Every structure is written in structure tokens, then in C-alpha cells.
Amino acid sequence: MIARHRIAGLRWLWLCISLTIAACGDTERDGVSGVVAEASASGGLVVASNYPLYFFAVRATQDIDAAPEIVLPDFDGDPTEWIPSEEQIQLLQLADLVILNGAGAEPWLELVTLDRRRLSETAAALADRLIPLHDSVLHQHGPEGDHSQQGSAFTFWLDPQLAIAQAQVVTEALALLTPAHATRYRQNMAVLEQELMELDRRLADVFTNWNDRPVLFSHPVYQYLQRRYGINGASLHWEPDARPALSGWADLRQRLVSHPATIMIWEQAPLPDTAARLASQGIVSVPFHTIGNRPTQGDFMTAMLENAQRLETVFRTDDQRTDNP
Amino acid sequence: MIDIQNLVFSYRNGARGEASGFGMRIEKFTVPKGISAALVGPSGSGKTTLLGLIAGTLRPSAGSINVNEWEISNCSENALVKFRLHYVGQVFQTFELLNYLTVIENVMLPWFLAGSGRKAEKLERARELLASVGLESKALSRPDALSQGEQQRVAVCRALFNDPALLLADEPTGNLDQGNKQKVVDLLRDQARRHNSTLLMVTHDEALLGQFDMVFDIYSVAASLHGDSI
Amino acid sequence: MSGVLLLSWRYLAHHRAKSTILVASITLMLFLPAVTRLLVEDSAAALTARAAQTPLVLGASGSELELVLNTLYFHAESPPVIDSRALSDARETGLANFIPIYARFHSQGVPIVGTTLEYFDFRGLSIANGRQMGLLGECVIGAAVAARRNLGPGDSLISSPESVFDIAGVYPLKMKIVGVLEANGSADDEAIFADVRTTWIIQGLGHGHTDLDDPEAAGTILNRRDDMITANAALTQYAEITRENISGFHFHGSADRFPLTGVIAVPPDQKSAALLRGRYQANEAGLQLTVPGAVLADLLATVFAVQNYVILGLAVLSLATVAVITLVFLLSQQLRKGEFQTLSRIGASRAYIALLIASEIGFVFVIGFVLATGLTLVTRNYAMQILQSFLTL
Numbered sequence: 001m002i003a004r005h006r007i008a009g010l011r012w013l014w015l016c017i018s019l020t021i022a023a024c025g026d027t028e029r030d031g032v033s034g035v036v037a038e039a040s041a042s043g044g045l046v047v048a049s050n051y052p053l054y055f056f057a058v059r060a061t062q063d064i065d066a067a068p069e070i071v072l073p074d075f076d077g078d079p080t081e082w083i084p085s086e087e088q089i090q091l092l093q094l095a096d097l098v099i100l101n102g103a104g105a106e107p108w109l110e111l112v113t114l115d116r117r118r119l120s121e122t123a124a125a126l127a128d129r130l131i132p133l134h135d136s137v138l139h140q141h142g143p144e145g146d147h148s149q150q151g152s153a154f155t156f157w158l159d160p161q162l163a164i165a166q167a168q169v170v171t172e173a174l175a176l177l178t179p180a181h182a183t184r185y186r187q188n189m190a191v192l193e194q195e196l197m198e199l200d201r202r203l204a205d206v207f208t209n210w211n212d213r214p215v216l217f218s219h220p221v222y223q224y225l226q227r228r229y230g231i232n233g234a235s236l237h238w239e240p241d242a243r244p245a246l247s248g249w250a251d252l253r254q255r256l257v258s259h260p261a262t263i264m265i266w267e268q269a270p271l272p273d274t275a276a277r278l279a280s281q282g283i284v285s286v287p288f289h290t291i292g293n294r295p296t297q298g299d300f301m302t303a304m305l306e307n308a309q310r311l312e313t314v315f316r317t318d319d320q321r322t323d324n325p
Numbered sequence: 326m327i328d329i330q331n332l333v334f335s336y337r338n339g340a341r342g343e344a345s346g347f348g349m350r351i352e353k354f355t356v357p358k359g360i361s362a363a364l365v366g367p368s369g370s371g372k373t374t375l376l377g378l379i380a381g382t383l384r385p386s387a388g389s390i391n392v393n394e395w396e397i398s399n400c401s402e403n404a405l406v407k408f409r410l411h412y413v414g415q416v417f418q419t420f421e422l423l424n425y426l427t428v429i430e431n432v433m434l435p436w437f438l439a440g441s442g443r444k445a446e447k448l449e450r451a452r453e454l455l456a457s458v459g460l461e462s463k464a465l466s467r468p469d470a471l472s473q474g475e476q477q478r479v480a481v482c483r484a485l486f487n488d489p490a491l492l493l494a495d496e497p498t499g500n501l502d503q504g505n506k507q508k509v510v511d512l513l514r515d516q517a518r519r520h521n522s523t524l525l526m527v528t529h530d531e532a533l534l535g536q537f538d539m540v541f542d543i544y545s546v547a548a549s550l551h552g553d554s555i
Numbered sequence: 556m557s558g559v560l561l562l563s564w565r566y567l568a569h570h571r572a573k574s575t576i577l578v579a580s581i582t583l584m585l586f587l588p589a590v591t592r593l594l595v596e597d598s599a600a601a602l603t604a605r606a607a608q609t610p611l612v613l614g615a616s617g618s619e620l621e622l623v624l625n626t627l628y629f630h631a632e633s634p635p636v637i638d639s640r641a642l643s644d645a646r647e648t649g650l651a652n653f654i655p656i657y658a659r660f661h662s663q664g665v666p667i668v669g670t671t672l673e674y675f676d677f678r679g680l681s682i683a684n685g686r687q688m689g690l691l692g693e694c695v696i697g698a699a700v701a702a703r704r705n706l707g708p709g710d711s712l713i714s715s716p717e718s719v720f721d722i723a724g725v726y727p728l729k730m731k732i733v734g735v736l737e738a739n740g741s742a743d744d745e746a747i748f749a750d751v752r753t754t755w756i757i758q759g760l761g762h763g764h765t766d767l768d769d770p771e772a773a774g775t776i777l778n779r780r781d782d783m784i785t786a787n788a789a790l791t792q793y794a795e796i797t798r799e800n801i802s803g804f805h806f807h808g809s810a811d812r813f814p815l816t817g818v819i820a821v822p823p824d825q826k827s828a829a830l831l832r833g834r835y836q837a838n839e840a841g842l843q844l845t846v847p848g849a850v851l852a853d854l855l856a857t858v859f860a861v862q863n864y865v866i867l868g869l870a871v872l873s874l875a876t877v878a879v880i881t882l883v884f885l886l887s888q889q890l891r892k893g894e895f896q897t898l899s900r901i902g903a904s905r906a907y908i909a910l911l912i913a914s915e916i917g918f919v920f921v922i923g924f925v926l927a928t929g930l931t932l933v934t935r936n937y938a939m940q941i942l943q944s945f946l947t948l
Contacts, residue, residue: 083802089689093672111691111801113750115672117652382900403904410902421897425569426562437558438903483901 043178044068044096049106050079051293052157053099053122055300056167059192060174060185067181068096068174072294079292083108097177099170103130104151120173122166126156129165131223155290157300159224160200164193195301200228202308206315207231216255216264216283221290234259240270240287249277256281263314286314327379327491327523329354332388332398334378349374351388351547356539358393361517361524363534366543372527375547376493379525380413381405392491410439414484414522416513418496420476422468422483429455429464432482439487447486454482458512474505481512492517494526498533510536559907563914573887574919577880581923582930584876588869590931594938595862599855605741606847608678610828611820613637613645613653616838619845620854626817627847628742629658629666636814641842643811650831651822652677655815657754658746662712662730665700667747669754677821680743684708685734691756691804692796694730694749698738708733711795712747714757728757729795755806755813756796763796763804820844884916 043066048054054072061067073091075082084092092098092114100106102123123130130152156162171189175182207229217226220235234255238244244252255261264283267290269275275285288307289295295303335348349371356362366372377383378390381397382405390397395408409415422431432451436442455461458478460471468476477497484492494513498506510526510533517524526537534540567574605627614622615635625634636659645653654677657669672687674680685708688695694712701707710732730749738744755761796804806813822828835844888895895908903911 081802083798084689086686086689090686093687093689107802110752110806111804113672113688113690113693115676117673380900406902406904409900413902415900417897417900421893423894423897425565430565434898435901437562438898438901438907440558 043181045071045091045094046097046099046174046177047071047073047092047095048099050101051291051295052163052300053101053166053170054294056163056170056189056192057099057174060167060171060188061181062188064181064184064188068178071095075293080105080107084112089113097173099173101154101156101166103154103156104133105154120169122156122169123152123154125165125169126162129162131227133220153221153223155221155292156224158222158290159228160196160203160304161228162224164196167192167196192301199301199304199308202305203311204229206308206311210315213263214259214261216252216259216261218264218266218270221267222265222288225288232259233265234261238266238270238274240266240268240274243271243274252281265311284314284317286310326358326391326393327354327356327525328389328391329378330389332378332390333386334374334383335386336374348386349547351375354541354546356523356525356541358523359517359521360538361514361536362526362539362541363537364525364527364541364543364546365529365531365534370543371547372543373495375543376415376495376525376527379491380415380493381408410435411487412489413491413493414487414489416477416480416484416492416494416497416509418499420468420473420480420500422476422479424467424469427465427467428460428471428479431468431479432486434483435486450486451482454485455479458482458508474501474508477501477505477509478512481509485512485516488520488522490520490522492522492524492526494524496527496529498528498530506530506533559910559914563911563918567915567918573883577883577919578923578926580876580880581920582926584873585924585927586930588866588873589927590934590938591862591865591869593931593935595858597935597938599858601741602851602855603848606851609819609847610822611651611831611844612847613641613818613820613835613842613844614816616841616843619843619850622817622843622845623847623850625658626656626819629668629746630742634659634816636816637818637842638811639813639815640811641840642815642818645818645820648831648834650827650834651820654819654821655751656817656819657751657815659814659816660714660754660757662714662747663704664715665696665704665745665747667694667714667749667754667757669749669751671751674748674819677819678739678741678743680739681737682734683737685732688733688748688750690796690798690801691750691753692728692730692801693733694747694753695734695736696732696748697736697744697746699744700747701735706732707735727794728753731796751815752806753796756804758814760808760813761804761806763800880919884912888912 046057046068048057048070051072054070057070061070071091073084073088075084089112092112095118098114098119100109100119100121100123102121103126105123132152156166167189171185174185203225210231212230212232215231215233217233217235218238218240220237222231222233222235225231226233236248236252236255238248262282262284264278264285265288266285267288269287270278270285278285287310289303291300291303298306329351330353332351332354333348334350354375364372364375374383378385379392379397381400385398388398392408392412395412397405397408400408423434426434429448429451430437432454433447436444436447452461452464455464458481460475460478460482463471463475468479471479477500481497484494492513497509497513501509513524513526514536516522528534606623609627612622612626614626615637617635621634624630636657639655642653642655645651652673654673655670656674658666660667668674675687682695683698684701685695696706696712704712706712711729712732714728714730716727730747730753736743736748752761820831822831832844832846835842895903898908898911899905
């Protein structure tokens with residue numbers, strides 16, 4: 001349920017004062033106080049829990065006066081390990097709408113007190129298309145029984161079709177919040193949908209031409225991409241910014257026996273040493289940013305297009321290499 | 326001047342005032358104005374009754390009582406109250422001061438009852454009277470903190486507060502020692518003389534009789550009456 | 556007139572003991588029925604207002620009164636519970652906004668109410684000092700609790716075990732106070748509010764412990780096989796939720812089975828309310844939906860009936876008091892016969908003396924009335940706090 005609230009002037013004043021007083025050392029790192037002044041002039045506050053959702057919301061509200069202010073809390077590192085600071089929790093509580101990914105992407109939801117009526121979870125629209133995960137550790141102590149924190153894969157946005165579905169949920173949530181702009185939101189979203197459809201065609205071309213040849217993934221975060229394009233992929237657990245252990249290389253060698261991949265897709269460029277060693281084994285490394293965080297340059301679409309561009313380049317090159325060993 | 330003619334008074338019993346069969350008759354009794362007179366007689370001979378009749382607290386069955394221009398025997402109750410309040414000063418044997426008032430308030434009691442006159446003036450009058458009897462320093466004391474002689478002097482001050490034309494004193498020295506007796510008698514006679522007031526004082530003390538202008542024996546003034554018709 | 560008043564006042568002031576007893580008798584005679592009536596009316600008004608503000612309450616079948624008292628006033632020892640599934644099912648109807656309440660635990664006699672942020676909007680509660688709770692383990696406290704225990708943001712409190720011998724059940728959880736609510740003259744002033752999940756942690760349905768991969772936990776591992784780790788009970792469990800250990804907190808079992816003591820239902824209109832009541836009329840699945848206003852009206856009808864008997868008794872007592880006071884005055888007049896005679900001789904009319912007596916009686920009654928009024932107002936002022944503390948015990 002989404003509350004049709006507007007933030008009254010006093011609430012914004014409170015937010016200004018409290019955040020200013022309470023977050024003196026952390027405002028820059030939390031990125032909250034910078035939002036306040038802008039949001040006070042807008043038609044409400046919307047907080048997105050990850051970058052793709054933030055992007056969809058920004059695109060929906062693009063060029064609309066007095067549209068709600070869209071905020072993405074700053075966090076370092078893995079978004080799934082993020083626990084909001086005190087100021088960020090206050091921001092979430094004050095928001096008229098909090099757009100969530102769902103499917104376990106926000107484990108902090110279990111720890112934070114929010115108004116359920118203001119939450120909109122995009123995974124709810126994808127319930128029949130979720131890919132379950134089975135890689136969490138079970139533990140058991142005492143007679144209570146075993147338990148684990150398992151859920152579904154949540155990087156929906158890597159499948160442009162699911163990204164469209166997510167974007168539509170975001171659009172409708174914004175329309176419910178500010179019905180006056182609903183038509184404009186949907187118009188903006190139609191443009192984005194076209195772009196995502198084009199991206200989908202482009203990626204489909206890449207993988208169709210790949211003909212189901214095996215591919216490696218550095219981490220199991222590409223499930224939806226894999227499913228969408230029928231990629232014959234296998235996942236490792238290799239950190240791009242760390243040298244794999246000897247056991248990792250051994251594991252790789254074993255994998256390659258049954259899964260002779262010539263391309264490894266990373267969420268960011270690996271260490272040169274790792275890339276070189278992989279290359280020596282005939283495996284080309286190609287970064288495909290998962291865009292869970294805000295990219296350093298450009299936006300979601302430009303980052304995805306760059307991903308597509310790199311894949312096109314590497315897959316074409318690898319195709320040629322394979323054809324001409 | 327006190328003038329009583331052919332007065333008959335019946336004693337009454339109980340709350341309903343039933344005839345007791347006893348009474349008193351006075352054919353004629355006159356005390357000239359400005360005279361200090363003593364009234365003597367044994368106990369129960371009617372001296373207090375006579376004072377009550379003169380003050381208007383008792384009603385005669387017949388006859389007339391006149392005190393100067395007041396026809397006491399024919400006055401209404403309200404008129405008698407005014408008569409006593411403004412015209413008569415009374416001193417009682419048992420002082421009859423009110424213990425819940427201070428000494429000065431006791432002296433000012435007639436003002437409390439009358440409710441007229443400026444308080445400041447009355448307060449000053451009371452202070453003067455107390456000063457005249459040497460009790461100014463006891464103004465704020467309670468009566469029960471004073472000696473008997475002091476209490477009776479306060480009672481005299483109360484009686485003199487309104488400058489009465491008639492002073493009636495019923496055995497005012499009965500409970501006092503010799504020294505205080507004389508002080509009280511001197512006070513009363515002095516007041517009578519200065520204001521040309523008539524003083525009628527009941528006393529058993531023969532030593533004091535020589536200080537009065539006239540002495541009356543009750544039996545020469547009043548005759549007892551007996552019978553069912555009284 | 557001032558002479559009469561002065562004489563009568565002087566008399567009363569001089570006879571202090573008698574005057575005090577008379578004034579005290581009259582004060583009590585006027586105060587007791589007045590304060591009884593006011594307290595009953597005030598408490599009834601407060602109960603009624605809170606009940607009227609709460610349209611419907613969903614809870615376990617059984618005593619409607621107990622359900623209403625627990626949900627509205629957080630008053631119950633071992634209240635009956637329902638599963639959270641009842642809340643999920645209710646929400647699926649879309650017929651109302653449903654607000655969970657889990658009011659089972661206490662901290663030094665003060666009820667700990669597990670709920671959600673919707674509760675604060677519903678009751679119109681705002682933060683006077685500090686902020687709203689944000690993380691598990693945090694709580695906000697009512698104004699009266701803060702004042703009485705001298706607590707504020709930054710302080711902490713600990714949940715009390717349910718019984719002295721409860722060593723394997725409810726866990727004392729140290730909670731951080733992050734805010735104090737504005738006083739609103741209701742049971743909310745006398746409560747501690749936490750996220751409902753925090754109260755489930757108090758119950759032991761959720762906990763945090765040392766990471767099983769942490770060397771510190773090595774001594775507690777019984778078995779490690781593939782993806783299954785078995786640990787023994789020596790594994791350190793946290794008695795306090797902090798930012799450092801919060802990510803380790805998790806719940807056991809299905810959340811649908813987790814307990815609630817009640818659910819406040821706020822339907823948007825009469826039709827929705829009627830549909831809801833029809834839905835739960837059969838009391839299936841051990842649930843009942845009750846109207847707090849109706850339940851309390853029944854209770855108050857009984858209270859008013861009792862009040863009437865009490866006031867009748869007090870009225871009879873008052874008559875006896877008046878009779879005794881009259882007797883005292885009559886006897887007093889007898890004793891003062893000599894004094895009145897003196898006054899008469901000096902020049903007081905019968906009317907004056909009657910006025911004197913009347914003034915004395917008047918003073919006694921006026922002072923008694925004033926004292927009774929003052930006592931009634933003071934008692935009324937503090938009575939609500941006493942009443943609420945009784946209701947929340």
C-alpha cells in the first residue's frame with residue numbers, strides 16, 4: 001500500500017534541522033542533507049533502495065515541474081550489506097514513497113522500522129519470474145530447528161524485459177503518489193521502455209550469435225541475464241579486486257573440463273594479473289557492470305549500452321578467434 | 326434622671342415564662358441626673374432585677390420607668406436595644422468579657438454591635454480608655470491573661486466606651502481586692518462627674534457607701550409581692 | 556455587617572479544634588460525593604474517548620473486555636495471543652488499515668508495546684524529544700515514563716523476565732531509548748513502544764549470535780558438514796542489539812506463526828467496517844472482532860450503577876453529618892447562653908445574635924465548600940495519572 005501523503009512544510013523544516021544537527025560529520029558520506037533543500041521545493045520525497053530503481057524513477061519524473069524529489073541514499077560497498085545510518089533511516093521514514101527491489105535485495109528491511117504503507121516493492125510484480133537462490137549457509141542450534149537466510153536472485157534489471165516490468169511498477173507507484181503527473185510519468189516511461197527494448201534486441205543479437213557457447217561468470221549475479229538470453233554460463237566466486245587463490249585456479253581448471261568457456265564476464269574489470277592469467281588459458285575477461293551502485297560516469301542506460309558494446313566487441317573477437325584458431 | 330412610678334414586676338419561670346407567684350412593687354424611685362447612687366440590700370432582694378428593669382432587659386407588668394427622655398416601660402424591643410447600646414453603660418460582677426476577643430476589641434464591643442462610626446476614631450477612643458486605666462500595654466492580650474482587677478477595669482472601659490448618660494454597675498467590686506475596688510469605684514464616679522452621667526451601683530461593701538451622693542436600701546425602694554396573681 | 560463577621564470569625568478562630576472538626580466534616584461531606592462523581596465521569600470520558608478513537612479490535616476469541624483492555628490500555632497478565640497470519644489475512648481483505656499490537660512484556664512494571672509506525676499516526680503521537688525508533692532494539696517512551704524514571708534519548712532500559720524463575724524463556728533485552736513522546740493524557744504516556752519484531756526478539760523468536768565462522772564461535776561448533784553447521788547452546792547470544800551486531804539478528808520459524816495480542820482495525824468507511832464485522836462474526840479460527848466502544852459501554856454501565864450506590868451511601872452519611880453538625884451548633888448555643896445574654900445587655904438585638912450564629916455557620920460551610928472544591932480539583936488533576944497507572948499495570 002502506498003500512502004498518498006505530501007510532506008508538509010513543517011516536516012521538511014524538521015528534517016532540515018535534525019539532519020543538520022545530527023549528521024555534522026557524516027552528511028557528506030551519507031549524502032542525505034544535500035537532498036533536503038531541493039526536496040523542500042518539490043512535490044514530495046521518494047527514496048529508492050538501489051540505483052536502477054532510482055534511475056527508473058528519475059526517468060519517469062524527468063522534465064516535470066513539482067514532481068517528487070527522487071533520492072538514492074549513498075552507501076559504500078555492497079548494497080546488500082548496507083545498514084542505513086540514523087539519518088538515512090529518518091529519511092526513509094519521512095519519505096512519501098520508498099521504492100524497493102525486493103527478493104532479498106534489502107536485508108536491512110528486516111532490521112529497520114518503516115511505515116509499511118509507504119513501501120512499494122517491484123519484486124511483487126515479478127513474483128512468478130523470480131529465480132530462487134540456494135547458496136546461503138544453513139545453521140542450526142538447539143531444538144529450534146535449522147534456519148538460513150535464503151531468497152531469490154534480485155538483479156532483475158540485468159534482463160531488460162524485467163527492467164521494463166520494474167520500471168512500470170515504479171511509474172505506477174509514482175502515479176499513485178502524485179496522480180496529477182501520472183500521464184507524464186507514463187509518457188516518460190514509454191520512452192524508456194523503447195530504449196530498454198532496443199537494448200534487449202542488441203543483447204539478444206550478441207548471445208544469439210554466440211550459439212550457446214559456454215561462458216563463465218565471476219559471481220552468481222547474472223541469473224536473469226543468463227535466463228533471458230539462454231547463456232550457457234557457470235558462476236565462480238572470484239573477486240575482481242583480489243587474486244584468486246591456487247584452489248580457485250584449480251577449481252577453474254576442473255570446471256573448464258566440462259565447461260570450456262572462452263569468455264569470463266566480470267562485474268568490474270579484474271586485476272591485470274588475473275586477466276592475463278586467464279588470457280593465457282584462453283579466457284577473455286569482459287566487464288559487465290551490474291550497476292547496483294551509481295556509475296562513476298553516465299547513467300544506467302549508458303552503462304548498460306557500454307556493457308552491450310563490450311560484449312559485442314569481445315564476443316565478435318572471440319568468434320573470430322574461435323573461427324580462426 | 327431615673328424615675329420609676331407604680332411599677333409591678335412578676336418573676337417568670339422556664340422558657341415559657343410561666344408566672345412564678347413572686348414579684349416586686351416599686352411605688353416611687355427617683356435618682357436625679359448626674360448623681361452617683363449606691364443600692365444596697367441582701368442577696369436575692371431584687372437589686373439586679375431593678376437594674377435590669379432600668380436597663381430595659383426586663384419588662385414590668387405595670388407602672389412606668391423613665392430614664393431622662395426615654396419611656397423605658399413603653400419602648401419597643403428595638404428601641405430598648407438602641408437605648409442600651411447608646412445610652413447605658415453596664416458593668417457586671419463577673420466582668421463578662423468575651424475571651425475570643427482581645428482586650429481592645431472587648432472595649433470596642435459596643436461599636437461592633439452598633440456598626441456606626443469610623444473605626445479609626447473608635448480605636449483611638451478605646452486606646453484612650455485603656456490608657457486611663459493603665460492597661461494600654463495589654464490591648465492585644467486576651468482577657469483570661471489578665472488579673473481580675475484588670476479584667477474589671479476593661480469591663481468599665483467597655484461600659485464607658487459610648488459616653489453613656491446612665492451607668493449601671495451590678496456589684497462591680499464583688500470579686501476584687503480592696504485596692505482594685507477603690508480604683509473601679511473611682512473610675513465610675515469620675516466618669517459620672519465629668520460627663521454629668523447618672524451612676525447607680527449595687528454594692529455590698531459598706532466601706533464604699535460614703536463615696537456616693539445617695540444610698541438606697543432596696544427594701545425602702547421595693548416591696549416583695551407574693552400570690553397567684555403575680 | 557463587618558462587626559458580625561468579625562465577631563463570628565473571632566469566635567471560630569478562638570475555638571480552633573471545634574471549628575477544624577466542623578470544617579473537616581463539611582469538607583468531607585462535600586468532597587467525597589463530588590470527587591467520586593468527577594473521577595468516574597472523567598475516567599469514563601477518557602475510556603470512552605480512547606475506545607471511540609479505536610473502531611475495531613481483532614484478537615483471540617474469549618473475553619472481549621480483556622482484549623480491549625490489552626489493546627487499548629496495554630493491561631493484561633499473560634494475554635491470549637493470535638498468529639501474525641491473522642494480520643496478513645486481514646490485510647488481504649483490503650477492508651481496513653490493520654495495526655499489530657503485541658503488549659505482553661514489561662520493563663519494571665511499564666508495558667512494552669510492540670507495534671508499527673502506523674500506530675503513531677493513528678493515535679496522533681509525535682516525538683517531543685529525540686527521534687522515532689528506526690532500528691530493531693530501539694524504543695520510544697511515553698512522557699509519563701520519561702518523567703517518572705528520568706529517562707530520555709540515549710538512555711536504555713531492560714525488559715523484565717516474565718517470572719523470577721524464567722531462565723529459559725523470555726530474554727531480558729536491553730533497548731536503547733531514542734525518543735520521548737509528547738504527552739497526550741492517555742495510556743500511551745505510560746508505555747514503552749518498540750517495533751513488534753523487537754518484542755519477538757524479547758520472546759526469543761529472534762536472536763543474534765556470534766557468526767558461526769568467527770573463531771570466537773569455534774568452541775561451540777558441534778558439527779560442520781557441507782553447508783550445515785550445528786552449534787551448541789554455549790554460542791553467545793546477544794542481550795542487546797547494537798549497530799555492530801544487528802546484521803547478525805534473525806528470526807526462527809515462519810513469521811506467520813509469530814504472536815500478537817491484538818490488531819487495531821481502522822476501516823475507511825462504515826461499509827468496510829460492516830463487511831469486516833460480518834467476516835469475523837462466526838469467530839472462526841479462534842478470532843473475534845470487537846467494537847471497543849460497545850465493550851466499554853457495558854463496563855461503564857456497571858461502573859455508573861455502582862457509583863450511584865456509592866453516592867447514595869455518601870448522601871445518607873452526609874445527612875448524618877449535617878445532623879451531627881446541627882447538634883453541635885445547638886449545644887454550642889446552649890453553652891453560650893451567658894455570652895448572648897451579655898451581648899443582649901450591652902445592646903445586641905435578637906436579630907443581631909441570630910445573624911452572629913448564622914455567620915458562624917456560614918463561615919464553616921463556606922470554608923468547607925472552598926476546601927472541598929480545591930481538594931476535588933487537585934485530586935482530579937492527579938487522578939488521571941493514578942488511573943492510567945492502574946490501567947497499565
